[in-house]
Structures are given as C-alpha cells and as structure tokens.
Amino acid sequence: MLSERHLEVVLAIVYEYIKTGEPVGSRTISRKFLKDRSAATIRNEMSDLEVMEYLYQPHTSAGRIPTPKAYRLYVDAIMRRQRSFPADSDGWLRELRARRRDAEEALGYATRLLGKITNYIGVAALGPVEETVLQRVEFIRMGHRTALILLVLKGGLIHHKTVVLPCDMTQENLDELSGRVSTVAVGRPWGDVRDTLQAYVEDALERYADNCRTAIREMDGILTEQPFQFFTGGTHNVLGMPDFNDLGRLQAIMGLLEEDESIGKLVQGCSAEKGLCITIGDENPVFQMRDCSIVMASATTGGRRAIVGLIGPVRMDYERSISVLEGILGTLSDNGESEEGGR
Amino acid sequence: MLSERHLEVVLAIVYEYIKTGEPVGSRTISRKFLKDRSAATIRNEMSDLEVMEYLYQPHTSAGRIPTPKAYRLYVDAIMRRQRSFPADSDGWLRELRARRRDAEEALGYATRLLGKITNYIGVAALGPVEETVLQRVEFIRMGHRTALILLVLKGGLIHHKTVVLPCDMTQENLDELSGRVSTVAVGRPWGDVRDTLQAYVEDALERYADNCRTAIREMDGILTEQPFQFFTGGTHNVLGMPDFNDLGRLQAIMGLLEEDESIGKLVQGCSAEKGLCITIGDENPVFQMRDCSIVMASATTGGRRAIVGLIGPVRMDYERSISVLEGILGTLSDNGESEEGGR
DNA sequence: CTTAGCACTCCACAACCGAGAGTGCTAATA
DNA sequence: TATTAGCACTCTCGGTTGTGGAGTGCTAAG
Numbered sequence: 001m002l003s004e005r006h007l008e009v010v011l012a013i014v015y016e017y018i019k020t021g022e023p024v025g026s027r028t029i030s031r032k033f034l035k036d037r038s039a040a041t042i043r044n045e046m047s048d049l050e051v052m053e054y055l056y057q058p059h060t061s062a063g064r065i066p067t068p069k070a071y072r073l074y075v076d077a078i079m080r081r082q083r084s085f086p087a088d089s090d091g092w093l094r095e096l097r098a099r100r101r102d103a104e105e106a107l108g109y110a111t112r113l114l115g116k117i118t119n120y121i122g123v124a125a126l127g128p129v130e131e132t133v134l135q136r137v138e139f140i141r142m143g144h145r146t147a148l149i150l151l152v153l154k155g156g157l158i159h160h161k162t163v164v165l166p167c168d169m170t171q172e173n174l175d176e177l178s179g180r181v182s183t184v185a186v187g188r189p190w191g192d193v194r195d196t197l198q199a200y201v202e203d204a205l206e207r208y209a210d211n212c213r214t215a216i217r218e219m220d221g222i223l224t225e226q227p228f229q230f231f232t233g234g235t236h237n238v239l240g241m242p243d244f245n246d247l248g249r250l251q252a253i254m255g256l257l258e259e260d261e262s263i264g265k266l267v268q269g270c271s272a273e274k275g276l277c278i279t280i281g282d283e284n285p286v287f288q289m290r291d292c293s294i295v296m297a298s299a300t301t302g303g304r305r306a307i308v309g310l311i312g313p314v315r316m317d318y319e320r321s322i323s324v325l326e327g328i329l330g331t332l333s334d335n336g337e338s339e340e341g342g343r
Numbered sequence: 344m345l346s347e348r349h350l351e352v353v354l355a356i357v358y359e360y361i362k363t364g365e366p367v368g369s370r371t372i373s374r375k376f377l378k379d380r381s382a383a384t385i386r387n388e389m390s391d392l393e394v395m396e397y398l399y400q401p402h403t404s405a406g407r408i409p410t411p412k413a414y415r416l417y418v419d420a421i422m423r424r425q426r427s428f429p430a431d432s433d434g435w436l437r438e439l440r441a442r443r444r445d446a447e448e449a450l451g452y453a454t455r456l457l458g459k460i461t462n463y464i465g466v467a468a469l470g471p472v473e474e475t476v477l478q479r480v481e482f483i484r485m486g487h488r489t490a491l492i493l494l495v496l497k498g499g500l501i502h503h504k505t506v507v508l509p510c511d512m513t514q515e516n517l518d519e520l521s522g523r524v525s526t527v528a529v530g531r532p533w534g535d536v537r538d539t540l541q542a543y544v545e546d547a548l549e550r551y552a553d554n555c556r557t558a559i560r561e562m563d564g565i566l567t568e569q570p571f572q573f574f575t576g577g578t579h580n581v582l583g584m585p586d587f588n589d590l591g592r593l594q595a596i597m598g599l600l601e602e603d604e605s606i607g608k609l610v611q612g613c614s615a616e617k618g619l620c621i622t623i624g625d626e627n628p629v630f631q632m633r634d635c636s637i638v639m640a641s642a643t644t645g646g647r648r649a650i651v652g653l654i655g656p657v658r659m660d661y662e663r664s665i666s667v668l669e670g671i672l673g674t675l676s677d678n679g680e681s682e683e684g685g686r
Numbered sequence: 687c688t689t690a691g692c693a694c695t696c697c698a699c700a701a702c703c704g705a706g707a708g709t710g711c712t713a714a715t716a
Numbered sequence: 717t718a719t720t721a722g723c724a725c726t727c728t729c730g731g732t733t734g735t736g737g738a739g740t741g742c743t744a745a746g
Contacts, residue, residue: 254579
C-alpha cells in the first residue's frame with residue numbers, strides 16, 4: 001500500500017504540477033520537497049506510484065503527471081486543513097452583500113465575481129423556496145379570456161404567469177375569486193391547502209368551475225414546478241488556458257454551460273450532501289467535462305437552496321478556489337456574516 | 344474611380360473569400376466569375392483595387408483579401424436584393440412563436456436560436472415599454488419597515504422591488520395608500536400622473552408623508568429607469584473558427600459579451616435608425632470587436648423595443664445572416680406573421 | 687535501503703529544402 | 717489602346733533532419 005513517503009511524493013507532485021503545469025521530475029521533488037532524499041530514491045517511489053495509477057508519464061523520459069486518483073488524494077488532504085480568506089476580495093464581498101436582498105441578482109453577481117477573482121468559471125443554481133407559503137394572490141384581467149396570475153410568496157418572491165381561461169371573466173369576478181382563494185390559501189403551506197382549495201371552489205364556486213380549475217392548475221404548476229434557475233459567469237476566463245488547448249473540447253464545454261439541464265446535472269451531485277463537494281475530471285456525470293473539476297457548495301439564501309461553484313481545469317488551484325468559494329458563500333448565505341474559517 | 348468591372352471583381356472576391364476563407368487569386372476570379380477575361384487582366388484590376396484600399400495581400404505571392412471597405416461595398420449590394428427565408432428553420436420558428444407572450448423569455452430563446460441556426464453569436468437588447476401605463480399598484484408589507492412595491496403595467500409587464508420605508512406601516516395603511524395611488528395613477532401614462540400624484544399625496548396623506556415620498560420616489564425609479572435587458576446565445580459557436588484563431592482577442596470579445604454595458608454600446612448604433620443595420624469590423628464602437636461584424640435590426644415585441652442581432656467574424660455569411668435574422672424578427676415582432684420578403 | 691553514475695529515450699525547436707500558388711512585368715497581339 | 721501569354725520571382729507550407737536537454741531506468745557501490 002501507500003507508505004508515508006509515497007504519500008508525500010504524490011502530494012508534492014500534485015502541488016508542483018498545479019503550480020507549473022509541466023510534468024514533474026524526480027530532481028524537482030528531491031530539491032524542493034524531500035531535500036534529504038536523492039532523486040534516485042524518489043524515482044523508485046515514482047515508479048511504484050505509477051503502477052498504482054497515481055501518476056503517469058506522457059512519454060518515457062518526461063516527468064510524471066498526476067492522475068485523477070492523485071488529485072483526489074490531494075483534495076482530500078487539503079480539505080482537512082484550515083483555510084483563510086483571500087484578502088484581495090474584501091471590497092467585492094461588500095458589493096455582494098449589498099445585493100443579497102434579491103437572490104437572483106445576488107447569484108448572478110456571485111458567479112461573475114467568482115469568475116473575476118479566480119479566473120475560472122463561476123456557476124450557480126438557485127432552487128425553489130424551501131416552504132411555499134402564499135402571502136398574496138391576485139388575478140388580473142389582461143384581455144378577452146386572458147388573465148395574469150400573480151403570486152407573492154412569503155419572503156418576497158414573486159411568480160406571475162399569463163394564462164388563457166376557458167371563458168371570459170370581468171375583473172370583479174376575478175377579484176372575488178382571488179379573494180376567496182386568498183382566505184383559504186394565504187399564510188399556509190401550499191401543499192397543505194391545495195386539495196382543500198380544490199374541493200372548496202368545486203363546491204362554492206361552481207359557477208366558474210372551469211375557470212377555477214384552470215386557475216388552480218396553473219397555480220399549482222407555478223408553485224410545485226418551480227424550476228431551478230442557473231447562472232454562469234466568467235466563461236471566457238478559461239480560453240487562454242493551456243489545459244484547454246483542444247478547442248473542440250472547450251467548445252463542447254462552453255456549449256453545455258449554455259444549457260440549463262447540463263448545469264443541473266453537474267451540480268446535482270452536490271445537492272444531496274451538505275458542505276463542500278469536489279468532483280475531479282471524469283468523476284463528474286457529464287463526459288464532456290472530463291477535463292474539468294468542479295468545486296461547489298450549497299447554501300441557503302433568501303430562504304432558497306442555492307448551489308454555488310467553480311469550474312476549472314483538473315489542474316486548478318483547489319486550495320484557493322475553496323477559500324474564495326467559502327468567502328462568497330459565507331457572504332451570500334442567510335446566517336449572515338462570515339461564519340467559518342475566517343481570519 | 345471604380346469602373347463597372349472593378350466592382351464586379353471586388354464583389355466576386357468578397358463572395359469567394361466569404362465562402363473559402365482563403366486569399367483569392369486572379370486565376371480563380373477569371374475561371375469562376377469573369378470567364379471571358381484572362382487572369383492577367385484581372386490582375387491589373389486587382390492591382391488598382393489594392394491601391395484604392397479595397398484589397399490587400401497578406402504577403403507577396405498570395406491572393407487578395409478584402410478590406411472592410413470592400414465588405415461594405417458587398418453588404419450594400421446585397422441589401423438591395425430581395426431575400427427569401429431559409430427553409431430549414433421553420434420548426435424552430437413555431438417554437439419561438441409559442442413563447443412570444445413573455446418578451447424576456449422570447450428574446451432569450453431567440454438569441455439561442457440565432458446561435459444554433461447560423462453558428463454565430465445571437466444577441467438581443469430589450470428596451471423599456473413604449474408607454475408606461477400602470478394597471479395595478481400594490482404595496483405589501485414584508486416586515487418591520489420593509490415593503491414590497493408591486494407594479495403591473497398595461498401589457499402584463501411586472502415590476503417589483505423591496506424597499507425600506509422611513510417608518511413602519513400596517514398592511515391596512517399600505518392598502519389604503521395603494522388604493523389612493525391606484526385611483527390617481529392607474530390607466531394613465533406615468534409621466535402624466537407623477538407630479539399630480541406627488542402633489543396629491545402631499546396634500547391628502549400628510550400623515551404618511553415621508554413614506555409616500557419614499558414610495559413614489561421608488562416607483563419613479565422603477566418606471567423611468569427601466570434599463571435595457573441583454574441576452575446572448577451561442578457564444579461558443581465562434582470557438583473553432585479560423586477567423587478567431589487569436590485566443591487573446593477572442594477572450595476579449597467573450598468577456599465583453601458578459602457585460603451589459605458593452606452589448607449596449609454595440610447595439611446603440613441600431614437603436615436610432617429603423618430596419619436592418621450592419622457594422623463591419625472596426626466600424627463598430629468597441630475596438631475589441633474589430634474582428635467582428637454585427638447584423639442587427641429592431642422590432643417591437645410585447646410593446647417594447649427590441650434589438651436583435653448576430654455577431655460573427657467579418658468574413659461572415661451576410662446574406663444568410665440577414666435572412667435568418669429577418670425570419671426571427673418577423674416571428675417575434677408584434678405585427679405578427681411573416682410580413683416581409685417571405686416565401 | 688540509499689545513492690551516484692551512466693547509457694538511453696524522447697521531445698522540442700530550429701534549420702533546411704522543395705513544391706506550389708500567385709504575383710508583377712514585359713512583349714506580343716487584336 | 718486594351719488584352720493576353722509567358723516568365724522570372726517571391727513567399728508560404730509541409731515534411732525532414734539534426735541537436736540539446738531533461739528525465740528516466742538500471743546497476744553497482746556505500
């Protein structure tokens with residue numbers, strides 16, 4: 001198995017390779033990290049590590065490059081360490097805090113910020129509100145047989161949708177309808193009242209039964225579907241990187257980041273577990289991203305689950321990425337001020 | 344000046360260069376376009392065109408490449424021609440039409456669609472509503488001293504903003520306030536009623552004067568600022584293109600497309616004049632876009648001014664781009680069905 | 687177990703060369 | 717006078733060759 005020194009060597013190689021991007025030779029390790037051992041000794045270790053699939057050589061007589069397996073080792077190691085905020089992003093964090101009121105705007109800004117600070121790609125997914133409690137319901141007549149459904153949720157989130165009703169209604173009728181719906185539905189979780197409401201309108205409002213059914217169906221659609229929203233920022237950052245010199249692959253990646261479903265797939269691994277989550281290279285569910293790693297974490301902002309992350313090359317600076325992400329996340333999340341690791 | 348044949352030659356060169364991307368030689372022109380003239384004759388013309396700055400050579404003994412000046416000539420020429428819809432995008436247009444109800448969603452989809460069909464970058468800017476007529480005003484209490492301002496405009500556009508008031512108010516007070524504001528402001532252009540409203544609340548509601556002033560100020564902010572919204576789609580399309588082999592420049596371009604102001608600058612040239620508008624290479628106001636051309640046009644969708652465009656390399660297929668853009672725009676714009684050129 | 691020494695491998699880079707495409711010029715032609 | 721054929725010249729592109737350097741694997745000695 002892995003001896004203590006094997007571990008030292010492989011971690012050193014990952015560290016060095018992340019910094020330089022060049023295959024790492026035995027001399028380098030001997031000179032910079034394990035000063036009391038000669039290059040030849042290191043070479044033997046490296047040879048072992050190669051058969052264990054922690055390293056590989058692009059060709060004989062080149063240095064070694066870490067495999068995803070080695071990165072995993074490295075990442076697990078630094079996850080145990082304590083980190084501190086990067087100092088340079090303080091001003092931006094203030095700016096971010098100012099936008100925290102609107103979750104969508106905040107996440108949009110956060111992704112751009114992540115991109116700017118780290119030079120990787122920032123991504124975010126904003127989930128539905130944790131508990132959907134209606135605060136206000138309005139039906140507004142827009143034209144013949146079309147009405148605007150307007151729902152204000154507790155917490156200030158607003159949903160609206162223009163719908164076509166089976167038959168025309170005056171604004172007065174609609175007001176009456178929204179009044180009745182309000183008395184039943186406002187202040188309680190939607191899940192609890194939906195069926196009650198259904199029964200109630202069937203019973204009391206048989207005059208507009210069709211319209212009511214449509215309206216409630218639409219409301220239910222709005223409130224239970226509540227799709228994730230996705231954000232990206234700084235996609236252009238990875239353009240110059242030597243790790244992405246294959247433009248075809250890079251194009252595939254950029255293409256994915258324009259589709260909501262793909263981003264959804266990427267972050268879904270994180271949605272389960274709490275806290276930081278890192279997928280390296282081909283660990284992640286979309287094969288086009290095999291050259292990328294994703295560092296992500298979840299938070300609650302404005303009562304909604306959010307996943308914020310960074311996409312970079314497998315050879316990304318995980319340590320710094322984690323720090324920055326935690327900084328952003330701390331600022332973003334509902335339990336306010338810096339709450340972890342801080343300086 | 345430009346003789347008839349000079350023109351023929353330069354147009355042929357642009358046409359051929361757009362198709363192949365290779366410098367065009369005199370033989371090619373003689374063989375494919377001006378069959379009754381020899382290569383030597385064409386060479387003389389080309390020499391003239393070079394001193395007139397319509398063409399240039401990347402090096403001696405290469406063919407000629409058109410300058411922006413030549414592209415301008417070419418574009419002006421094809422603008423005069425009648426075009427027909429590209430047949431292949433019919434299914435997508437139907438899809439687009441289905442989303443026309445919500446201008447924002449429609450434009451988002453339109454840019455992605457443009458990207459997909461043309462393999463260039465789709466952009467769009469959505470302006471403010473032409474006439475801001477309030478249909479409904481609500482103030483909703485969210486917490487101590489914070490309230491949600493909810494404005495429904497004629498046409499179905501919704502604005503909302505959470506504001507902090509100078510002093511706390513009950514929901515009843517807020518309802519009264521919104522009732523009063525509604526009676527004055529609903530159904531008339533905001534510009535006409537703002538001052539009336541101001542005077543009225545000062546007069547009749549001196550009890551909440553501070554709050555009213557804040558509320559009206561915020562409303563005015565929402566309704567008069569009404570910033571443009573911007574959309575992009577298919578940014579990854581240009582990645583493989585040989586015209587953008589300088590990754591540094593490409594990165595600058597992609598960076599710009601993430602900033603709203605930059606896109607604003609790019610489309611502002613179009614906002615003035617009606618109809619189609621093409622900027623070629625360094626004609627456009629942002630120097631980083633000197634390798635790009637933009638084909639754009641404006642429309643009205645959902646009562647709002649929209650500018651939709653395509654960004655491609657200077658060597659883009661203008662003819663096809665224009666066709667596609669017109670197709671999209673026709674589907675998108677308020678006066679409904681295909682209204683120009685169409686098959 | 688560790689290390690110095692050495693032969694070997696392979697890449698990266700530069701120099702070189704020839705083929706091909708296209709031009710400019712000149713002199714002949716209609 | 718406008719057009720064209722012919723020809724020498726230039727420049728790029730692709731392939732080949734050669735060299736320096738970095739790094740390895742192996743062996744034998746400490």
